Amino acid sequence: SQKIEQNSEALNIQEGKTATLTCNYTNYSPAYLQWYRQDPGRGPVFLLLIRENEKEKRKERLKVTFDTTLKQSLFHITASQPADSATYLCALDREMDSSYKLIFGSGTRLLVRP
Amino acid sequence: DARVTQTPRHKVTEMGQEVTMRCQPILGHNTVFWYRQTMMQGLELLAYFRNRAPLDDSGMPKDRFSAEMPDATLATLKIQPSEPRDSAVYFCASGRGQPKYGYTFGSGTRLTVV
Numbered sequence: 001s002q003k004i005e006q007n008s009e010a011l012n013i014q015e016g017k018t019a020t021l022t023c024n025y026t027n028y029s030p031a032y033l034q035w036y037r038q039d040p041g042r043g044p045v046f047l048l049l050i051r052e053n054e055k056e057k058r059k060e061r062l063k064v065t066f067d068t069t070l071k072q073s074l075f076h077i078t079a080s081q082p083a084d085s086a087t088y089l090c091a092l093d094r095e096m097d098s099s100y101k102l103i104f105g106s107g108t109r110l111l112v113r114p
Numbered sequence: 115d116a117r118v119t120q121t122p123r124h125k126v127t128e129m130g131q132e133v134t135m136r137c138q139p140i141l142g143h144n145t146v147f148w149y150r151q152t153m154m155q156g157l158e159l160l161a162y163f164r165n166r167a168p169l170d171d172s173g174m175p176k177d178r179f180s181a182e183m184p185d186a187t188l189a190t191l192k193i194q195p196s197e198p199r200d201s202a203v204y205f206c207a208s209g210r211g212q213p214k215y216g217y218t219f220g221s222g223t224r225l226t227v228v
Contacts, residue, residue, distance in 0.1 A: 032213040032214070034213065034217075036219075041221075042221060042222075043118075043205050043207070043219030043220055043221050043222050044157070044205075044207075044219050045219070046216030046217060046218065047216075049213060049214060049216055051214075089157065093213040101159065101162065101170060102147060102159065102162075102207075102213070102217060103159060104149075104156060104157040104159075105156070106156035106157075107156060
């Protein structure tokens with residue numbers, strides 16, 4: 001069966017360090033991989049997207065890598081800040097019937113200590 | 115900023131009652147998703163529409179759930195009859211039909227069935 005796995009344990013890091021979150025998938029051939037941020041009581045917010053033929057994408061302090069051989073994406077936040085504390089979700093897009101079906105992993109909670 | 119509007123924000127209902135949740139997608143977006151989020155299962159895709167046509171509702175319990183888009187400005191998710199196991203946060207998301215833009219989520223409807 002298709003699976004998208006993210007580390008269920010919270011990632012706890014010191015302010016200023018780089019946070020690295022992992023997304024692994026099996027039995028899936030995504031065309032796109034997306035990362036979202038979710039704060040308590042809110043809906044997910046889109047952050048960044050990477051295509052299957054791209055290795056790396058950057059946006060300000062965020063960096064995403066995509067390895068279709070390993071079936072893995074890494075999400076990095078450099079110079080992390082307490083305001084970056086949230087749950088981060090990866091999602092895979094796969095074209096189905098001329099449209100795209102977005103499936104989410106369970107998310108990893110990030111805590112950035114001041 | 116344009117936003118996806120969901121109503122109601124909170125709903126408490128008794129088992130067996132009908133529940134209707136509403137979503138107003140962003141104007142011009144032609145793709146609408148319905149998700150259910152629980153601690154145990156994370157974000158589960160229930161149904162999605164493109165240009166108001168239902169493309170996939172395989173994630174939805176058919177006997178009690180139904181999803182419709184009566185027009186481009188309104189998507190509805192109905193549960194009849196509701197059960198305690200339906201208690202969750204229900205999210206609607208909309209997008210332009212191409213994943214490169216990401217998707218915009220509403221704030222969700224927190225449903226409690228007692």
